[in-house]
Amino acid sequence: MSLAFRSGRRPILAGNWKMNLERKSALGLAAAVRERVGERDDVEVALFPPFVYLDEVARLLSGAKVKVGAQNCCDEASGAFTGEISAAMLVDVGCDWVILGHSERRHLYGEGDALVGAKVKAALVAGLKPIVCVGETLAEREGKSTEQVVSRQLSAALAGVSRLDLARLVVAYDPVGAIGTGKTATPDQAGEVHRYLRGVLGGLHDMEVAKSMRILYGGSVKPDNVRDLMQVADIDGCLVGGASLKSESFLPLLEFR
Numbered sequence: 001m002s003l004a005f006r007s008g009r010r011p012i013l014a015g016n017w018k019m020n021l022e023r024k025s026a027l028g029l030a031a032a033v034r035e036r037v038g039e040r041d042d043v044e045v046a047l048f049p050p051f052v053y054l055d056e057v058a059r060l061l062s063g064a065k066v067k068v069g070a071q072n073c074c075d076e077a078s079g080a081f082t083g084e085i086s087a088a089m090l091v092d093v094g095c096d097w098v099i100l101g102h103s104e105r106r107h108l109y110g111e112g113d114a115l116v117g118a119k120v121k122a123a124l125v126a127g128l129k130p131i132v133c134v135g136e137t138l139a140e141r142e143g144k145s146t147e148q149v150v151s152r153q154l155s156a157a158l159a160g161v162s163r164l165d166l167a168r169l170v171v172a173y174d175p176v177g178a179i180g181t182g183k184t185a186t187p188d189q190a191g192e193v194h195r196y197l198r199g200v201l202g203g204l205h206d207m208e209v210a211k212s213m214r215i216l217y218g219g220s221v222k223p224d225n226v227r228d229l230m231q232v233a234d235i236d237g238c239l240v241g242g243a244s245l246k247s248e249s250f251l252p253l254l255e256f257r
């Protein structure tokens with residue numbers, strides 16, 4: 001049994017497909033994951049397809065242990081927001097989860113801390129479980145401002161979130177330099193930031209709730225490094241990009257123990 005599970009926190013394996021796959025490969029991959037996960041409940045598995053496939057993937061996974069989430073949502077509930085998707089729409093098509101504040105949203109599309117915070121609130125109101133991403137850039141790491149950056153991002157995203165709602169929320173630490181580069185953070189590096197983030201969560205509310213919350217690691221997670229990462233006490237799961245796109249690389253991640 002992994003440390004993450006001994007801690008009382010059920011590990012999560014999340015596959016962020018980003019802007020990849022098409023209908024046929026998306027449904028094929030979701031079916032393969034459903035089959036492999038079966039009735040396992042020692043790990044929570046969630047898939048994050050592009051918006052247009054959410055409905056079909058959620059139907060395919062209806063009744064299965066594998067859950068579905070979106071990669072983003074709007075901070076507004078409804079109205080004249082061309083091109084946006086509301087949190088309630090995501091619930092309507094069967095989503096349980098939503099990823100918010102991913103570094104690609106922050107850095108490629110200019111999403112700032114305040115917008116991420118507003119999205120978190122909108123998602124919680126609609127009944128979604130947010131995975132809130134934080135992470136420093138390589139320059140920020142080299143400038144030794146990792147803690148300052150992730151603490152600012154987390155505090156802004158969670159400002160005004162009640163203790164009760166925190167229990168529905170998951171944090172993901174995705175150091176930008178590790179995303180899609182093959183340069184995974186070492187278990188020690190990741191563990192240090194995860195421990196720090198748990199302390200920040202404790203400071204926002206209290207250590208009891210902080211200890212119950214899951215903090216995922218994301219950034220070049222692969223079958224050959226998942227075990228070492230998951231051994232780290234404060235790493236409660238992984239948010240996987242590239243390796244989540246093929247059953248050959250995603251399914252072996254389930255054997256992280």
Ligand code: 13P
Nearest residue numbers: 179180218219220241242
């Ligand atoms: P990679 O696993 O491709 O590095 O992506 C990580 C990530 O961005 C998770 O959301």
